[in-house]
Amino acid sequence: MDLTTVTIEWYIALSAILFTIGALGVLLRRDAIIIFMSVELMLNSANLLLVAFAHHLGDATGQVLVFFVMTVAAAEVAVGLALIVAIFQSKKSIDISEVNLLKG
């Protein structure tokens, strides 16, 4: 395998690593901001893959889709940060283990 040439496999591997880091971050961390960043990481791993495949397959559809994803991510950030601010104002903390009102 020619390590100097960056093939599609590289992109897939990087995307998988990024996604795994993001998923683990969401599942394991307690700080809301970190979780938020991890979500962004997962979104961007998907974006990376979309762009890579678009390039690889010579089809612009994937690249167009990335813009949509980024738009949605921006909107999500706005809503999510607002929620975090609201939680912080009532709890004086953004540790999500303390937010357990849904406990049965």
Place this chain on the structure above:
Amino acid sequence: MNAFGLAPLLLVFPMIGVIFNGWFGYRFVRADAKVGEKWAGFFSTGMALLSFVIAVLIWVSLLNDHHSHIIPLFDWFNIQGGLFRIQWAFQLDTLSSTMLLVITGVGSLIHIYAIGYMHGDKEFARFFSYLNLFLFFMIILVTGSSYLMLFVGWEGVGLCSFLLIGFWFDKPDGVGWANSMAARKAFVANRVGDFAMILAMCLTFWVFGTMDYEPVFESAIEMFKAGEEVVLPWGTYSLGAVLKWITFLFLVGAAGKSAQIPLFIWLPDAMAGPTPVSALIHAATMVTSGIYLITRSNVLFEIVRASGDSGHLFGNISTPDLVAIVGALTALYAGLVAFTQNDVKKVLAYSTVSQLGFMIAAVGMGSYIAGMFHLITHAFFKALLFMGSGSIIHGMEHGHHHLHDHHDDHHGDDHGEHPGEDHHDDFDPQDMRTMGGLRHKMPTTFWTYMVGSLALAGIFPLAGFWSKDEILATVADNPDQGAVFTFVGWTLTIAAFCTAFYMTRQVKMVFFGEGRHEAVEHVPESNGYMTFPLVVLAIAVIFAGAINFPKIEFGGGEQAYAGVLAAVAPAEEEEAGLIPTLALEHWLEHSIESYYLTNKADPPVLEMPHWPTTLNFRVAIQSSIIAIAAIVLGWLFYSGWSKEEPFAKDRLEAIPVVGSVWLFFQSLPFDRLMINGWVETIFKPMAALSERLDWDFWHDYVHNNLIRDSFISVADVLSNAVDPDGVDGVVNGTGKLIGAFSTQLRRIQTGNVGNYALSLFIGVTVLVVYFIFAS
């Protein structure tokens, strides 16, 4: 073009009247008595008149076509493909048409009369509602095409009779109680007859398999011709032996409804009802349904008569003979009791019982036309007399009220010895002893009453003369019929004497002499609503004899009376020439099958006695002499009743031997026999039986041991085992199970976002893996 299809309207109109007055009329009367009475009264009367119009249309149609017409409405019962099928159907023939005309015609007049009579009664609308209901049921009774339909009407008129006798059940001072007791007595006495009717119907159905008149009569005749025997579950009998019991039960039923011995005791008490009721129900229509029943069933009765030995109930008395004997004895007994009554309506009540006895005797002798003829004329003159008596009572009440007001106005300067409790308080407006001299006060009532009572007494040429004579002539024209006819003939002749005598007594006491009470001075004539029907009926009574004039034949055995005959005959011949003779007979014979089977069949199937067709001069003159003698005797006996002593001994009571007989009859021996003797005798052992056997033994055993104990043990199991363990277990167990499950289930709801995210992640992963490998 005929009007038979209109028959259902006969029932529709009275029912509309019932509904109108039952639902709206009383509100109108309550809102405004004057206007409301007009509405209620005229509406009801209009409905009765419309029924009369329909009855006339049907009559006109029957004039062109004498046959019986069956108008079916719908199936009432229809079980197992016609095994038991009763149709709700009208049978329109000459007999039912005749009854319809009498019921709706006299009924309409009495409705008009009642508008005047019931004026001021707060239950005005209820009264008219009942009257229309009565017409409804009476029309069912006479138009039904089967015994069951007849029974519907039979029970219905009994109910209306009960309701109307007890109409004033809420009068104060125990009067209302007495009224409702009278109503109950009527109902219970009728029940005995009704029970016999039910048995008769069951037996009829058993033997013939149907209750419709025509199939029953046809198969009865076929069986009689063929000499077939009747097979009943417990044995085989000849047709005559079965029919004699059916007809005997019919007689008991008729005795209840038509007030014959031994069940007549209710009719005199029924006078507690308002007078229009007495006129309509207890004189003209309902009480004649027994005669209608026997006339309708003439074939069955005549088969019994023709059956010889097997038709004999006891000795050599067959059922028709028994009918005649019962009728004659009732006629005589009630006639004798009527002598002793001082209540103006009670006299007429016993007179009605007596005249019903004449009719029953006539139909018992097979002279169905004479019975129906007397039924019609009696409906006219007895309705007239009752309404006249109502007018008298009304007048006496008015006079008495006037007297009271007068006294109250001048209380201070009047006698004033007994203020507040003078003798007027126990004034009875129906007591003939306090009347007298009313002919000047109430001229219309007086003249119409005279026509009615002369007709009842049987004076030529009024209606009662012709009809009563036809009954008596039946005896004379059938010399070969044996001892029963002779006995009935003599009994009826004596009863006719009684009739003329007690009517003279009544007329003399009420209208002649001088007033024996101050109230008489203030009696007004009744209003137009009341006098109009009186005048109409009086005219009807004068001419009603024309519906069945006998033929006049000269010579033969009548030579002995040649002199008298010459004086009477020209007038009669002229009348007979103008009006067709025997109109009613030619009309009704189409409905009386026995007539054809006796006279037109070859060889004759039945042996019905002859119907009198020619005027029997011997009977006519004999009964005229008897009637005139009775009137003269009555007049002499009751002249000069003292004004000072109105409550002195009755003139007959004052005579040594006659007086004790008079007192005997005044004490109502038959009522005592029935109430104290029969009812007590039956009642005591029955009460003992019911207390011993029913209460102590069977009642206690059944109730305590069988019903209560088994109930308790079952209930014990149910309440201590089934309910806590079974029902509660299921219900509570379900609840507990769900509680336990949800306790476990809630543990997965941690509230921790990470957990939710993890489960989401796992879920997505599982799905992704599934889709990858599945495709």
